[in-house]
Amino acid sequence: MIYPVWINGSAGTCIDPADRGLAYGDGLFETLRIEHGRAIFLEQHLSRLFNSCHYLGIALDAEKLRQDFSRFRATCSASGIIKIMVTRGVSGRGYLPDPAAAPTVIFSSHALPLYPAAFAREGVTAALCVQRLGQQPMLAGHKHLNRLEQVMLRRELAEMGADEALVCDLDGNVVEGVFNNVFLVRAGVLCTPHIEMAGVLGVMRSVLIAQAKADGIQVQQGQYVLDDFLEADEVFFCNSVNGIWPVRCLHDRHWQSGPVTRQLQDYWQSSLSY
Amino acid sequence: MIYPVWINGSAGTCIDPADRGLAYGDGLFETLRIEHGRAIFLEQHLSRLFNSCHYLGIALDAEKLRQDFSRFRATCSASGIIKIMVTRGVSGRGYLPDPAAAPTVIFSSHALPLYPAAFAREGVTAALCVQRLGQQPMLAGHKHLNRLEQVMLRRELAEMGADEALVCDLDGNVVEGVFNNVFLVRAGVLCTPHIEMAGVLGVMRSVLIAQAKADGIQVQQGQYVLDDFLEADEVFFCNSVNGIWPVRCLHDRHWQSGPVTRQLQDYWQSSLSY
Numbered sequence: 217m218i219y220p221v222w223i224n225g226s227a228g229t230c231i232d233p234a235d236r237g238l239a240y241g242d243g244l245f246e247t248l249r250i251e252h253g254r255a256i257f258l259e260q261h262l263s264r265l266f267n268s269c270h271y272l273g274i275a276l277d278a279e280k281l282r283q284d285f286s287r288f289r290a291t292c293s294a295s296g297i298i299k300i301m302v303t304r305g306v307s308g309r310g311y312l313p314d315p316a317a318a319p320t321v322i323f324s325s326h327a328l329p330l331y332p333a334a335f336a337r338e339g340v341t342a343a344l345c346v347q348r349l350g351q352q353p354m355l356a357g358h359k360h361l362n363r364l365e366q367v368m369l370r371r372e373l374a375e376m377g378a379d380e381a382l383v384c385d386l387d388g389n390v391v392e393g394v395f396n397n398v399f400l401v402r403a404g405v406l407c408t409p410h411i412e413m414a415g416v417l418g419v420m421r422s423v424l425i426a427q428a429k430a431d432g433i434q435v436q437q438g439q440y441v442l443d444d445f446l447e448a449d450e451v452f453f454c455n456s457v458n459g460i461w462p463v464r465c466l467h468d469r470h471w472q473s474g475p476v477t478r479q480l481q482d483y484w485q486s487s488l489s490y
Numbered sequence: 491m492i493y494p495v496w497i498n499g500s501a502g503t504c505i506d507p508a509d510r511g512l513a514y515g516d517g518l519f520e521t522l523r524i525e526h527g528r529a530i531f532l533e534q535h536l537s538r539l540f541n542s543c544h545y546l547g548i549a550l551d552a553e554k555l556r557q558d559f560s561r562f563r564a565t566c567s568a569s570g571i572i573k574i575m576v577t578r579g580v581s582g583r584g585y586l587p588d589p590a591a592a593p594t595v596i597f598s599s600h601a602l603p604l605y606p607a608a609f610a611r612e613g614v615t616a617a618l619c620v621q622r623l624g625q626q627p628m629l630a631g632h633k634h635l636n637r638l639e640q641v642m643l644r645r646e647l648a649e650m651g652a653d654e655a656l657v658c659d660l661d662g663n664v665v666e667g668v669f670n671n672v673f674l675v676r677a678g679v680l681c682t683p684h685i686e687m688a689g690v691l692g693v694m695r696s697v698l699i700a701q702a703k704a705d706g707i708q709v710q711q712g713q714y715v716l717d718d719f720l721e722a723d724e725v726f727f728c729n730s731v732n733g734i735w736p737v738r739c740l741h742d743r744h745w746q747s748g749p750v751t752r753q754l755q756d757y758w759q760s761s762l763s764y
Contacts, residue, residue, distance in 0.1 A: 241515030350626025
């Protein structure tokens with residue numbers, strides 16, 4: 217029997233209007249790829265979630281979440297997505313959290329998004345968003361529920377007609393894509409924007425950095441502007457649902473999928489199999 | 491008969507877990523003071539709400555909201571708070587809004603917060619938050635549901651033990667209080683930080699600016715650092731629930747309530763009466 221949504225460990229359809237996740241975006245989320253009934257990079261997702269809860273002072277019962285997640289996953293299709301949301305729970309009006317509030321934990325299962333297989337094989341078209349990410353080191357990196365910037369950027373992307381888009385911060389440094397992290401390769405070095413002032417520390421991003429290092433590829437995290445991407449040998453987007461999308465076109469620059477991208481795609485494919 | 495929460499025009503207790511207000515903070519809110527059964531500065535609150543909905547592309551039915559609000563207010567106590575939340579509504583997973591999604595409109599009624607009457611009469615103690623506001627002109631001014639910064643700042647304030655605190659942006663300019671806007675008076679000029687890169691364009695802030703101008707007081711919106719406040723003749727916080735709180739102490743500086751503050755407090759008191 218399939219329950220598409222669980223709230224605090226059992227099937228549910230009802231969030232309290234006084235939940236702080238709704239009132240203030242006071243919470244976090246994770247989006248996990250499920251393949252062969254297995255949650256890909258589960259430990260990395262849970263580790264990020266638990267660390268961010270600790271940082272925000274959300275007293276999540278990690279062991280209960282693990283157990284509930286495992287039971288929920290068993291009710292879901294063998295291939296798809298599970299989204300986890302954790303909020304600080306229900307409290308009265310006002311920004312000050314109620315220390316007695318118990319976190320709300322929401323699991324929902326979803327079908328895989330319907331992107332063309334060619335996105336991974338031949339690559340995607342990329343644009344550059346006009347709207348920019350704000351800078352806030354206090355929240356950078358965390359996958360929190362304050363995602364109005366991404367909503368606005370996603371609307372802009374839809375109007376541009378590209379498959380994905382680079383997003384800069386206010387200083388003009390590229391931070392990430394609208395719903396992916398982004399990498400470039402130049403002279404064999406794998407480079408990606410550091411996530412210090414804006415952006416999400418994606419699980420896929422961390423996994424690929426670790427894997428590249430294990431493969432002997434030099435990795436650099438730093439500040440990169442649009443020109444660094446236009447002059448790169450390879451550019452790709454990644455997230456832990458869709459894997460790796462090579463960029464085949466950005467402004468007047470065109471690429472074929474390159475060797476570092478393909479090597480990391482092979483690793484992603486192997487992660488999806490048993 | 492009193493219904494403390496209405497959802498989309500009737501009593502309700504249940505928000506869909508797929509509501510974008512929860513998933514992404516994709517929405518807005520207003521907090522209105524109710525006195526003698528009347529919503530104070532109602533038109534200013536609705537105007538800000540409708541303008542921000544338009545800006546975010548949330549297709550709110552303004553006329554229905556007005557009518558529902560009026561019916562809801564009639565069920566509430568004659569003195570208190572009504573909070574309005576408007577979200578983009580329920581949609582599938584992913585940042586892209588579903589153009590068919592109907593906004594969710596939530597009204598809730600609350601008691602007035604229990605602050606000492608002395609806060610308005612003798613003033614409050616103010617501190618300075620160590621944590622700072624990020625900079626994001628795309629969202630500055632709007633009273634949106636992305637309030638994790640305020641949650642973090644409110645926690646910091648609780649640990650400091652002051653009544654309110656000034657909050658700076660990353661450049662060190664004072665933006666606002668944790669849950670108020672802030673003004674200073676120097677040489678008879680009423681000054682308040684412009685809200686261009688961070689902060690909320692509070693209804694009370696706008697009302698006081700307009701009233702001061704009508705009273706022939708010169709008003710200046712600009713960039714102010716901590717020293718501008720320490721050297722000011724008067725400093726006060728304001729919001730449309732609690733009115734005006736003079737600052738009586740900030741670091742080693744102490745004030746008595748000043749004439750401009752008292753003049754604006756008189757205006758606030760008159761706004762509350764019939």
